[in-house]
Amino acid sequence: MKKLLALLVLVVAIVGGWYFASPWIAMKGLADAAKAGDTAELERRVDFPAFRASVSDQISEATRLNIDQGGLLDELGSAVAKQVGWRITDRALTPSAVGKMITSGALAAGLLPERLRGQSIDWDVEREGFDHFRAVGTFEDGTAGPILLFARDGLDWKLTGFELP
Known part of the structure; x- marks a missing residue:
């Protein structure tokens, strides 16, 4: 009976350790693969x-906000930008490009206000159930940063998207 209880405690400790540590390990693995330029590992982790689709959604949202502030010409320009945005994301978001964006901190730099570009970001993990977590960024001046979205893939995690503040 003592062996069964010890085994049960060990299993609970392993599962609990994985539950709490695996998001941080996944984020570090993604950063390490990006720094090493390991495109095969990036393909596995993203x-x-x-x-x-997430990047295209962010471009569409930024475009929609632009439309709300402008007139007909802005609406026409935004429609063109939306179509171009879909094509650019399909071609430009390669493992190598995503790795460069992660290491340079430029993942969403073009969509951020100028005052936030270049600031360091601290990350916190927010769980969304057992299958998803969000890496919530906060800039060094306390401003909310981008949010990286991860989904469970077996016992590992994959980056599936991001949200701008």
Whole structure:
């Protein structure tokens, strides 16, 4: 009976350790692969179709906000930008490009206000159930930063998208 209880405690400790540590390990693995330029590892750690869709959604949202502030010409320009945005994300978001964006901190730099570009970011993990977590960024001046979205893939995690503040 003592052996069974010890085994049960060990299993609970392993599962609990994985539950709390695995997001941080996944984020470090993604950063390490990006720094090393390991495109095969980046392909394994990023769900590129979901990530591309997320980037396109962010471009569409930024475009929509632009439309709300302008007139007909802005609306026409935004429609063109939306179509170009889809094509650019399909071609530009390669493992190598995503790795460079992660290491340079430029993942969403073009969509951020100028005052936030170049600031360091601290990350916190927010769980969304057992299958998803969000890496919530905070800039050094306390401003909310981008949020990286991860989904569980077996016992590992994949980057599936991001949200701008």
